[in-house]
Structures are given as C-alpha cells and as structure tokens.
Amino acid sequence: MPLPVWAADPYSLLITEEQYEALPEEVCKTIEVVDGSVVFCGSPGHEHQIVSHNLTNALRDARPPSPCISVVQDLDMRYRCSNPQAKEKGRYFTVRRPDVSVLHCVERGSKVTSADVFTTVEIAGADSKQRDFQDKKAEYAAQRIPMYLIIVLDADDAIHSVEEYRLDWSGRNYQLAFVHRDVLDTELPEGMKINVTFSDLESV
Template identity: 65%
Template sequence: MIEKELIVPLPVWATDPSSLLITEEEYEALPDEVCKSIEVVDGRVVFCESPTPEHQRASRDLTMALLAVRPPEPRLDVLQDTDMRYRHRNPHVARSGKRFTFRRPDISVLRCLDRGARLWSDDVITAVEITSSDDEVDFNDKRAEYAAQGIPVYLIVVMDGDRIGSVEEHRLDWSGRNYQLAAVPPRRPGHRAA
C-alpha cells in the first residue's frame, strides 16, 4: 500500500504577510461581526479574543460607576468597546506616512463628541483595559501606545476570577510620552463584579 502524503494548504498569511495589512477604507467595508473581532495597529490586523462574562460584568459595572461620578462640567461621556482611532503617527513606522491604527479600549472616558463624530485618541482622557492575566498587550503595548497618543490616564483592571483583583493607575509624566505608575489601590476583599 502506498501512503499518500497529506498536504495541508498554508493559510494565505503564511505565504503573503501583506494579506494581514488593511487600510481604513478596507476596514470600513468589513461586516460588523468581523470588525468586532479585530483591532488595527500600524495597518496590521490584530485579532482580539472574545471577552468572558466576568470581563463584561466588570466593564459594565465600572462604566456605570464612572457615569455616576461624572462632574457636571466639563461635559464627559463614558463609552464601552468603541473604536478609538489614533491621531498621532507612530514615529517608529517607516517615514512613508501614517498607517491606519485604532484600538478599542474596554472603557473610554472622553470629552463629549458631536453626533456622528468618530472617537479619536485626543478625545480620550482615560482609557481602561480589563485583563485576567499579565497580558503583554495591555501591560506593555497599549500602555506605550496610549502614552504616545497623549491619553492622560491609563487604568489596567486585573481580574481575579469573577472579582477585580487590582487596578493600576498610570498617569502621563512631565514629558507627556511615558506613563508613571500612580497607584495600585489595596485589594478590597470580596469585591465581585455583579
């Protein structure tokens, strides 16, 4: 009996890495269900995991808490999972020009937008990411990106099962290019995402 070699076709991206590059126009043409599953960094598609129910509950509870404590002035809004386009170009990308980049913070505290306006990084005063691990993307990549965009405050909420384990508060330093760890509040025993 002659054994046939099983040939598994390679995915397109393995033979053509440019297949994972996308323009803003191409992104806008994608179906909503695809848009919800990706972010774009310097024109490259980044696939995002679906959030867990615990993550979604924490996001909902934090959003409601932030909405409840907004001052009357200046007018602020709090949004969940909204595309935030980057206003400033990454200086490390080839000088050929700015590539399309957006992230979708779990929660954004921002200056109120006009109806129909897109959310840009310079509208955001606080970006919040919720993670259940020491995810390099939240702790390193997004922290550096959000600082480069000039977002004044970045909060990393670390889940411990169905509870909020800790919250790291990062504030832009005097240079406006890096975050400094401002606070890690003590853990409150028994605080659970409802």
Template identity: 40%
Template sequence: MSVLPVWADDPGALEMTEAQYGQLPDDLRKLIEVIDGNVIRCQSGSAEHSDIARRLANRLEAAKPADPCTRVSTDVDVHFSRRADRAGAFSFRHPDVTIYRCVERGSKLTTADALLVVEVVSPGSVYTDTIDKLAEYAYEGIPVYLVVHLDANLYVKLIQEYRLDWASRNYRLVDTHQETVVLDSPFPVSIPFAQLDG
C-alpha cells in the same frame, strides 16, 4: 495536502486601510484591532471580564459631572491620532472602557479626545495590556490609563493607575488600588471593588 491560510502566501492579507475597515460588517469589526495598518485579532474576554468592564463604566457614568461634557463608553474604537500623523498608517484600539470629551454625534473618536482608558486584563492579554497598550496609549497622550487585574477566581484583585508624564510621553505608576479605586482625574470618583464584582 494541508491548506495554508491566505496570509502564508500573501502577508499583505493581514494589512488593512481605514477604508477597508469601514466596509467590514460590525460583527467582524469587533474581532480586530489595527496597529500601523496591521490586523490584530482580539480574543473575547470571559463573561466576568465583560461584566466588570460594564459595571466600572456604569459607576464612572454615574459619577461624571454635567460640565464639562464627557462621555463614558465600553468597547468603542479609539483611533490613534498622533501615530497616524507620524506614520500615516491606520491604527486603533478598543479599550474596555473609555472616558472622553464629548464629540459630535456620529464622529470618529480619537486618542486626542480620550481622557482615561481602561483595560481589564484577561489571561491571554497580559502582555498586550501591560506592555504594548501601555506604550501606545502613553505615546498618544491619553492622560490616565487603568489596568484592572483579576485573580484566579476572576474577581478584581487590584487596579493599577498610570498617569502620563507629558515631558517624556511615558506613563508613571502612581497608585495600585486595592479594595477601592479612588480617582481625582478626569473627575473625582470612588468605587469599591465589591461593586465591580457583582
């Protein structure tokens, strides 16, 4: 006799409130994202994926101006504010890299604070990063979304830069960077891919 997972008999087992999420241990919280109260299990990326995200965050951190106050973080919860206002359901993602306006220490980071988010595409996350998150981040009003694509050897192949069209709340692809990513927003920075690959 086979044992069914708990959600086979109780679909509500895959749902979570913000209060329930707050009670989870940190190691478990890192394994999930939540959209409209529904739990999504996240696959861990490769070491190369993690290294590229960290190196990109380090280069962005080094380039950010002192004023206005901005922060650069990796793999932090970014709570959806517009979606929560509309549906009242708990939603968050944790992008690989986030640039955001400084918030009070210990405060919850929301999409209203985010200026740029980055996802490094892993083989198992192509659809999620290029379709789902593209729509979600645009709806939430995050001005810039970078999608880092890796080649078969897990080196940076290209970086797509999407900018928000505020009128339609959709992203437009404004550049496909090759060899070097050059940004002017949220602050000017130029980063050769070789610095991301290590």
C-alpha cells in the same frame, strides 16, 4: 504542509481604514488594527463584562455638570496621526477598542480619536496581560492619553488590583501612580472623583 496565506502574501493581514469601514460590524468587533495590521481579539468573559459594565456606570455617576463627558464601552478609538503621509500610504491606520473610555463629548456621528479620550481602562485577564501591560500601555502613552487604568483579574477572574498610570514629565510615558486594593479611589482629569469597592464592581 502548505504554507499559511500570510507567508506567501505578507500583505494579506494588512487593512486600510477604508477597508475596515466596509467590514460588517460583527467582524469589526473581533479585531483591532495596529499600523494597518489586523489583530484578532477574543470575546470577553462573563466576569470581565460585569466589571466593565459596573465601572462604566460608576464613572458616569462621577461626571461633573460640565464639561460634557462620555463614558463608553468597547468603542473604536482611532489613533491621531503622527505621520502626515500615513493616510496617503494607507497602511498606518490604527484603531484600538479600550474596555472603557472616558472622553470629551464629540459631535453625533463623529469618529472618536485618541485626542478626544482622557482616560482609558483595560481589564487584564490571563490572556491579555501582555497586550494590556506592554503594547497598549506604550501606545496610549505615545498618544498622550493622560490616564490609564488596568484592572487586574486573578486566576478566578476576581479583581486582584487596579493599577493607575499617569503621564510623566515627558508627556509620552506612563508612570505607575498607585496600585489600588479593595477600593478604586482616585480622581480622573476634569475633576471626576470615583470611589467604588471591588465587590461593587464585581456585583451582578
């Protein structure tokens, strides 16, 4: 059988930030980029989208009058550059797209970076648990995002639990702070208090 393209050309799945920006929006929505490597992402299911939408609304309702806070779904989040030579090399560009991001407001038209975000949320189904519990958890902690919530779906795509992670003393690793059952009741940075039942998050 013929070799796949990447076997003969290991650079075929690498992409620079400039190349990413030139892609059609419908293509960008199907991929993430990690250290310049393309990662393909499946489309979320119906239940996943309902939970994401309802949580976004609940978080928006929890925002204090100030400072200005945005709550968005599926928004490109570029990692702040830890290597000053990365842009010159052009292959260390990383963009993730959390299911929900809570961030300080940015200027209109500005690209969001991990430095703007203070809480990320991923909804972990059967096909994404390894990515959400291992890869993204390590990456978001390394980017020093203060809080990370993982909504765990069971085999029927109902919410089983919500795991709440916060940065430890090192500021580079997450510690499990709490496992929520039936109700997500917690306080995010910037005084955002949220109390929402799992049934409300699953409500159509």
